Amino acid sequence: MSEPSTKRVTIAAVARLAGVSPSAVSHVFNGRPNVSEATAARIRAAADELHWRPNFASRKVSGQGGRSLGLVIARSRGTFGRDPFFMRLLAGLTEPLADIGWSLSLTLVRAEEEEQVYRQWWGEQRVDAFLLVDVRDDDPRLALVEQLGAPAALLGAPVPGPVAAVTVRDGTAFAEAVEHLTGLGHRSIARVTDAPGLAHTRARDKRFRGAARDRGVKAALAAWNPAAADPVADLLGRLGDATAIIVDSETIAAEIVAHAPEVGVRVPEQLSVIAWEDSWVSSIVRPRLTAFDAPVEESARAAVALLERLVRGEDVTAQTVSGRRLLVRESTAPAPHNREGSS
Amino acid sequence: MSEPSTKRVTIAAVARLAGVSPSAVSHVFNGRPNVSEATAARIRAAADELHWRPNFASRKVSGQGGRSLGLVIARSRGTFGRDPFFMRLLAGLTEPLADIGWSLSLTLVRAEEEEQVYRQWWGEQRVDAFLLVDVRDDDPRLALVEQLGAPAALLGAPVPGPVAAVTVRDGTAFAEAVEHLTGLGHRSIARVTDAPGLAHTRARDKRFRGAARDRGVKAALAAWNPAAADPVADLLGRLGDATAIIVDSETIAAEIVAHAPEVGVRVPEQLSVIAWEDSWVSSIVRPRLTAFDAPVEESARAAVALLERLVRGEDVTAQTVSGRRLLVRESTAPAPHNREGSS
DNA sequence: CGAGCAAGGTATACCGCTTTACAAGGAGCG
DNA sequence: CGCTCCTTGTAAAGCGGTATACCTTGCTCG
Numbered sequence: 001m002s003e004p005s006t007k008r009v010t011i012a013a014v015a016r017l018a019g020v021s022p023s024a025v026s027h028v029f030n031g032r033p034n035v036s037e038a039t040a041a042r043i044r045a046a047a048d049e050l051h052w053r054p055n056f057a058s059r060k061v062s063g064q065g066g067r068s069l070g071l072v073i074a075r076s077r078g079t080f081g082r083d084p085f086f087m088r089l090l091a092g093l094t095e096p097l098a099d100i101g102w103s104l105s106l107t108l109v110r111a112e113e114e115e116q117v118y119r120q121w122w123g124e125q126r127v128d129a130f131l132l133v134d135v136r137d138d139d140p141r142l143a144l145v146e147q148l149g150a151p152a153a154l155l156g157a158p159v160p161g162p163v164a165a166v167t168v169r170d171g172t173a174f175a176e177a178v179e180h181l182t183g184l185g186h187r188s189i190a191r192v193t194d195a196p197g198l199a200h201t202r203a204r205d206k207r208f209r210g211a212a213r214d215r216g217v218k219a220a221l222a223a224w225n226p227a228a229a230d231p232v233a234d235l236l237g238r239l240g241d242a243t244a245i246i247v248d249s250e251t252i253a254a255e256i257v258a259h260a261p262e263v264g265v266r267v268p269e270q271l272s273v274i275a276w277e278d279s280w281v282s283s284i285v286r287p288r289l290t291a292f293d294a295p296v297e298e299s300a301r302a303a304v305a306l307l308e309r310l311v312r313g314e315d316v317t318a319q320t321v322s323g324r325r326l327l328v329r330e331s332t333a334p335a336p337h338n339r340e341g342s343s
Numbered sequence: 344m345s346e347p348s349t350k351r352v353t354i355a356a357v358a359r360l361a362g363v364s365p366s367a368v369s370h371v372f373n374g375r376p377n378v379s380e381a382t383a384a385r386i387r388a389a390a391d392e393l394h395w396r397p398n399f400a401s402r403k404v405s406g407q408g409g410r411s412l413g414l415v416i417a418r419s420r421g422t423f424g425r426d427p428f429f430m431r432l433l434a435g436l437t438e439p440l441a442d443i444g445w446s447l448s449l450t451l452v453r454a455e456e457e458e459q460v461y462r463q464w465w466g467e468q469r470v471d472a473f474l475l476v477d478v479r480d481d482d483p484r485l486a487l488v489e490q491l492g493a494p495a496a497l498l499g500a501p502v503p504g505p506v507a508a509v510t511v512r513d514g515t516a517f518a519e520a521v522e523h524l525t526g527l528g529h530r531s532i533a534r535v536t537d538a539p540g541l542a543h544t545r546a547r548d549k550r551f552r553g554a555a556r557d558r559g560v561k562a563a564l565a566a567w568n569p570a571a572a573d574p575v576a577d578l579l580g581r582l583g584d585a586t587a588i589i590v591d592s593e594t595i596a597a598e599i600v601a602h603a604p605e606v607g608v609r610v611p612e613q614l615s616v617i618a619w620e621d622s623w624v625s626s627i628v629r630p631r632l633t634a635f636d637a638p639v640e641e642s643a644r645a646a647v648a649l650l651e652r653l654v655r656g657e658d659v660t661a662q663t664v665s666g667r668r669l670l671v672r673e674s675t676a677p678a679p680h681n682r683e684g685s686s
Numbered sequence: 687c688g689a690g691c692a693a694g695g696t697a698t699a700c701c702g703c704t705t706t707a708c709a710a711g712g713a714g715c716g
Numbered sequence: 717c718g719c720t721c722c723t724t725g726t727a728a729a730g731c732g733g734t735a736t737a738c739c740t741t742g743c744t745c746g
Contacts, residue, residue, distance in 0.1 A: 008468070010732060021696050026734055034694060053466035057409070058733040060400035061701050065734085066469075068448075077434040077640070082623045087430060091420040094451040098460075103469060105411075105446045108437040117441075123396035124409075125351070125702095126446060251623075258627050280425040280594075284601050285627060297420070353702060364726050369704055377724060401702040404731050408704085468732095 009050045018046035029054055030064070056103075060125070067311060068103035069093070069304070070127030074114045074134065082251055084279035085296065089133070089155075092300030100308055115144055122148045129307040135159060135199040151310035153303050157199040164316050166303045168294055169323040174204070174211035174246075176326050177274050177292070181217075181244045185335035186272060188218040190242035192235065192256075194249040196223060201248075208246070218242075224252050232259040236271070243335045244272035254285045257331055268333035278327060287330030294324050352393045361389035372397055373407070399446075403468070410654060411446035412436070412647070413470030417457045417477065425594055427622035428639065432476070432498075435643030443651055458487055465491045472650040478502055478542040494653035496646050500542040507659050509646045511637050512666040517547070517554035517589075519669050520617050520635070524560075524587045528678035529615060531561040533585035535578065535599075537592040539566060544591075551589070561585075567595050575602040579614070586678045587615035597628045600674055611676035621670060630673030637667050 015022045020039060027035050028043045035043070047053075059065035071093070073080060080086060090106070097104050105127050109117050118141065121127045132141055132154035142163050145152040154165045181189055191208045193201055205221065212219035220242055228234035232255060239245070247253035253275035257267045265271050267287060275282060275291035282289035298321045309316045358365040363382060370378050371386045378386070390396075402408035414436070416423055423429060433449070440447050448470050452460050461484065464470045475484055475497035485506050488495040497508045524532055534551045536544055548564065555562035563585055571577035575598060582588070590596035596618035600610045608614050610630060618625060618634035625632035641664045652659045 008732095012732085022733080023696060023698095023735085024694090027695085030734075032735090036694060039694080051462065051466055053463060054734095055404070055732050056467040056469040057400040057403035058701090058731075061398070061404050061703085061732080062734040063701070066400070066467075077431075077438075081427065081430040081434045084424065087424040088420075090433075090449065091424050091451055094449065095420075098450055098452075103448045104450065106433065106437065106449055107441055107447065108434055109441075119394065120396060123394055124399040126399040126409075254627050258629055281624070281627070284597050284624070286601055286629065351702095355702085365703080366705080366726060366728095367724090370725090373704075375705090379724060382724080397704095398702055401731090402704075404702080404733080405704040406731065 009052045011052070011054070014043065014046045014050055014052045017050065018043045026054075066103075067101070067128040067308075068105055068126070069097060069307060070118075070121050070130045071104060071106045071133070072114065072117050072121070072130070073106070073108050074111045075108060076110075077108065080108055084250065084281050085277055088279060088296040089300055092297035093131075093304065096301045096304040100304070102304075102308075115140060118144055118150075119148070122150045129153075129311050131155060131303055131307065132163070134195075136197040137199050137202070139199060151307055153306050153310070155299060155303055158203060158318075159199050164306055164310065165318045166299050166306060167318065167320055168299060169320045170292075170294075171207070171323075173292055173324045173326070174207045175214065177246055178208075178211040178215050178217065180290075180326060180328065180332065181272060181274070181335075182215045184244075184272065184332060186217065186244040187335070188220070188240070188242045189244045189246065190220040190222045190239055192222050192224055192245050192247040192252065194224050194247075194252055204248070224249070230259075230263065232256055233263040236260065236263060236265050239271075243270075244274070244332070246274045246276065248276045250275045250277040250279060250281060250289070250291060253289055253291070253331075254281050257287060257289060258285050268331050270336050272332040272335070274326075274332060282327075282329065290329045290332040291327050292324040293327050295321050298322065352395045354395070354397070357386065357390045357393055357395045360393065361386045369397075410444070410471040410651075411448050411469070412440060412650060413461075413464050413473045414447065414449045414476070415457065415460050415464070415473070416449070416451050417454045418451060419453075420451065423451055427593065427624050428620055431622060431639040432643055435640035436474075436647065439644045439647040443647070445647075445651075458483060461487055461493075462491070465493045472496075472654050474498060474646055474650065475506070477538075479540040480542050480545070482542060494650055496649045496653070498642060498646055501546060501661075502542050507649055507653065508661045509642050509649060510661065510663055511642060512663045513635075513637075514550070514666075516635055516667045516669070517550045518557065520589055521551075521554040521558050521560065523633075523669060523671065523675065524615060524617070524678075525558045527587075527615065527675060529560065529587040530678070531563070531583070531585045532587045532589065533563040533565045533582055535565050535567055535588050535590040535595065537567050537590075537595055547591070567592075573602075573606065575599055576606040579603065579606060579608050582614075586613075587617070587675070589617045589619065591619045593618040593620040593622060593624060593632070593634065596632055596634070596674075597624050600630060600632060601628050611674050613679050615675040615678070617669075617675060625670075625672065633672045633675040634670050635667040636670050638664050641665065 011022045011025050015025045024035055025043050028040045056066040129151040130145055132152055135154050135157040142161055152163055154163055158165055158167045209219050222238050225231055225234055253273055257273055260267050267273055275289045278291035278293040282291045302319045302321050306316050306319055354365045354368050358368045367378055368386050371383045399409040436447060472494040473488055475495055478497050478500040485504055495506055497506055501508055501510045552562050565581050568574055568577055596616055600616055603610050610616055618632045621634035621636040625634045645662045645664050649659050649662055
């Protein structure tokens with residue numbers, strides 16, 4: 001038990017067993033042509049028998065092979081742990097990565113260590129590409145990966161610049177949401193934003209205002225303040241005459257519908273709520289959340305494909321994946337008459 | 344942009360800039376004594392200037408350094424994605440790993456590929472140790488890591504055998520739960536189990552029965568059947584005269600309290616519910632779940648420490664971390680009189 | 687029947703770093 | 717003043733592969 005175990009089997013052992021040179025083994029395992037089918041079979045048999053596989057690190061050192069993707073998330077344990085989006089992302093990343101034989105290296109960091117970790121991982125060649133999530137306004141990572149020369153793709157934010165992005169086609173999402181709400185009689189709608197620095201915020205603001213203007217309804221913005229004693233009460237108190245809200249974060253939407261009754265607001269009778277993201281959480285709260293289902297798994301797959309091509313040196317342009325769908329559940333309902341026009 | 348970027352800087356470049364041999368640089372970066380403080384400083388300065396860091400893969404090839412932990416999860420995207428436990432685990436793993444410079448390699452697999460992935464990762468030396476979660480009865484992975492000679496630790500299941508384990512000290516947890524419930528007047532309690540094959544199930548069954556016997560209350564077992572048309576209704580229909588349940592999975596507990604009213608059972612008035620795990624989900628459903636808070640982050644830290652020692656060749660014994668605490672919230676209440684003794 | 691050539695393998699030089707063995711220059715000392 | 721010993725460094729041999737250049741054969745073909 002205390003023994004670090006049996007000597008590890010190397011390519012030389014396989015070669016010996018198959019009665020060939022190490023080069024031959026290497027050739028077979030790299031799909032090179034200079035080996036007859038007969039000996040190739042013998043070599044494969046030998047490798048199987050010894051349970052041998054080319055050493056990941058060695059291949060990396062000698063050029064070819066053994067890639068891995070770095071995912072560095074700058075969030076506290078708390079906000080990471082309670083965002084189902086990340087679970088979907090991880091789950092979605094894992095399969096396409098396995099398909100192309102890449103590893104996934106994951107870490108959580110504090111914001112101030114973030115750059116440091118990118119530099120370190122890249123410098124050590126611990127990873128061969130980065131996936132950037134939670135992209136902020138003027139995100140320093142964009143310049144950083146550029147400077148490092150590291151292949152990178154960002155997820156979920158159509159930021160101008162040289163870094164390729166995978167974005168969800170959601171041009172009409174706000175229009176759809178606003179239409180759904182106006183159809184229910186709502187005339188004043190607020191958008192609730194979570195983390196104000198995130199890069200997608202401004203674009204969404206614009207789309208939201210546009211959609212509201214098109215439909216001739218009032219649009220407002222309300223920031224979620226997690227520092228408040230009772231964040232839900234705090235937010236609801238700042239809503240003015242809005243009878244419906246569209247919430248950037250599913251988690252926050254869930255907290256709102258769960259907690260609203262306790263501060264005297266009935267959902268959906270008095271307030272309709274739409275969540276911008278969807279997961280099983282939306283179905284577990286009551287009322288169930290009307291939400292936009294984003295194609296996270298598809299995005300993940302697209303991002304992996306994109307990075308794989310980048311690493312191979314191809315030139316790659318941004319990718320778009322199919323849009324968000326509005327799943328109407330129980331948290332949206334006809335606007336209350338008594339609130340309309342009040343305030 | 345299409346250029347794979349600037350030539351990568353190697354140890355030789357640093358050596359040249361500092362006017363020393365590559366060996367000297369290596370010595371400095373591995374804390375070896377044979378270099379004077381003056382030249383060491385010069386070398387470090389040169390390395391900084393070139394942003395050089397020892398190549399992760401190369402260090403791995405030449406023995407020393409560059410370790411990584413493999414976490415292979417045999418779950419479908421769905422059941423992985425909706426179990427907050429994994430988020431806590433990942434979040435908890437990340438920090439201690441960073442502290443010792445290890446990478447975390449994560450993947451999800453289908454059960455039938457599981458062994459294959461362990462073999463592959465180990466064979467390729469892609470990882471240097473495994474963390475085993477979701478340990479099942481007669482789990483083949485125990486023998487497998489033994490056969491491979493791979494350092495491994497399992498989490499959350501006190502399985503006899505040579506593989507070291509990190510377990511949560513919860514000897515008294517069931518006693519605590521049962522005491523809480525009997526204090527509320529419950530005389531018949533059921534334990535709801537999720538995945539029947541998991542290794543901890545039997546041990547928990549035993550503890551549960553023991554705790555119930557000690558308090559003189561009736562103990563029953565009920566298996567959750569996700570295949571049923573309405574799993575919650577199905578489960579509640581099979582509860583007999585039990586007025587309280589202890590649910591292995593927090594997710595299932597959440598589904599139960601959310602859905603029970605819709606099938607005519609009021610929680611906690613008619614049925615008290617305790618969840619065996621805790622996360623933010625317990626606070627977002629109504630009624631909020633009375634739950635056991637497990638020290639997931641501490642377990643993760645202990646597991647990392649244990650694996651690190653194993654990899655260094657030390658002999659390591661099982662570790663226990665501080666116990667579960669019962670967090671009493673809203674899903675437990677006095678037993679209903681009308682159900683008592685019925686059935 | 688000998689030149690020409692493709693097919694099938696091997697020898698060898700790396701990749702970037704670690705590590706052991708060894709060398710050069712002082713310092714300590716009888 | 718000659719000799720040992722220590723300090724500070726370097727040369728060189730790996731680690732486990734990959735990749736290129738090169739060397740055999742056995743044939744084809746004019």
